[in-house]
Amino acid sequence: MKDLGSLSYFLGLEVISTDDGIYLSQAKYASDLFAGAGITDSRTESTLLEPNVRFTPINGTVLDNPTLYRQLVGELIYLTVTRPDIAYLVHVLSQFLSAPRTIYYAVVLCILRYIKGTLFHGLYFSAHSSLSLRAYSDADWAGDPTDRRSTTCYCLFLGYSLISWRAKKQTFTARSSTEAKYRALADTTA
Incomplete structure (x- = not known):
C-alpha cells in the first residue's frame, strides 16, 4: 500500500x-x-x-x-x-x-x-462549529397536480454545516396541510 x-x-x-x-x-x-x-x-x-x-x-x-x-x-x-x-x-x-x-x-x-x-x-x-444538531422540515399540501400528493423537504445541520437534505414525494395523499407537515417531520426524524 x-x-x-x-x-x-x-x-x-x-x-x-x-x-x-x-x-x-x-x-x-x-x-x-x-x-x-x-x-x-x-x-x-x-x-x-x-x-x-x-x-x-x-x-x-x-x-x-x-x-x-x-x-x-x-x-x-x-x-x-x-x-x-x-x-x-x-x-x-x-x-x-x-x-x-x-x-x-x-x-x-x-x-x-x-x-x-x-x-x-x-x-x-x-x-x-459546535456539535449541535438542528433539523428543519417543510411540506407543501397536494403540490403534485396529477396525484395530489405532498412533497417533503428537510435539511439537517451539525453546527453551521449542512450534513443531510432531501426532497421526496410523500407516499400517501395528505388530507390537510397539517398532516403533510406532520409526515414531513416524521420523515425528518426517522
Whole structure:
C-alpha cells in the first residue's frame, strides 16, 4: 500500500482541506456536464425557476430521443451530492424520465445554466462549529397536480454545516396541510 497524501479529488468530488475546515465541490464534474449537454455559450441563469410553477405529464411535446434528457437528469442527481440548492427541482424532473417532454428538457438546460453561474458553490464543513444538531422540515399540501400528493423537504445541520437534505414525494395523499407537515417531520426524524 502507498500513501497518496491528502485527498483532493475522488469520484467527481473536489476536496479542499484547510485548518478551518473542509470544502466539497463538483466544479470539474459540472464543467464536464456542460460539455456533454452542448452548453458552450456564456449565458447563465441567476435563479433556478419562477415560483409556483407546476409540472404535469402533459406539458409540451414528447421528446423524440429521451436518452440525453435521462442522462442529464441522472448526472444532475449525482450533482446534488454537493448542491442541495438544485435537489428539489431535480427531484421533480426525475418524475418524468419515462416520457420526458420538451418543456422539461428546457428546465434541465436552465438548471445547467444556473450551475454554470454558481459553479464553485459547494459544501463547507467548519472545523470550529459546535456539535449541535438542528433539523428543519417543510411540506407543501397536494403540490403534485396529477396525484395530489405532498412533497417533503428537510435539511439537517451539525453546527453551521449542512450534513443531510432531501426532497421526496410523500407516499400517501395528505388530507390537510397539517398532516403533510406532520409526515414531513416524521420523515425528518426517522
